[in-house]
Amino acid sequence: MRRLVTALLALALVPALAACGLFGESDQERLDRLIAKDPKFTVFVKNAVTEQQKTGIEKYLHTVPHVLNVEFETREQALNRLKEMYAAKPDEMPDITADVLPESYVVYVPDADALRAARDSPQAAGIKDLPGVQDVVFGCLQASECQEQLDQMDK
Secondary structure (H helix, E strand, C coil), X not given: CHHHHHHHHHHHHHHHHHHCCCCCCCHHHHHHHHHXXXXXXXXXXXXXXXXXXXXXXXXXXXXXXCCCEEXXXXXXXXXXXXXXXXXXXXXXXXXXXXXXXCCEEEEECCCHHHHHHHHCCHHHHHHCCCCCEEEEECCCCCHHHCHHHHXXXXX
């Protein structure tokens, strides 16, 4: 009888342990692994941004916690990156020119946890209010936000 109870308890625990990710990688762990390949966020600037505003934006971005590097991306660089993304399927590449793409700052951090901490910092909250900034994109950082990207990893 004791063996039967032990076996039943073990059978009941297997799904619970599997759901906790003890037998495999959780969605959050998979997402963190994906983010770790290129942990960054992007700050898009307005078309009419001035050189003085760009200098202020870049200086401010270095105050965000965990920032390792800040790189400015021109419209031409953005178009080249887009072309690289569509290299495998060039027929799906949108018919656009560099002048319609925004300039941006790409901000690199060490890992997924640092990216979440940067996103949640008071400094990051202030980025959108800087003169010349159009938008800030951190992307999805929680498994619940990123199911589509996680599904792509399985393919």
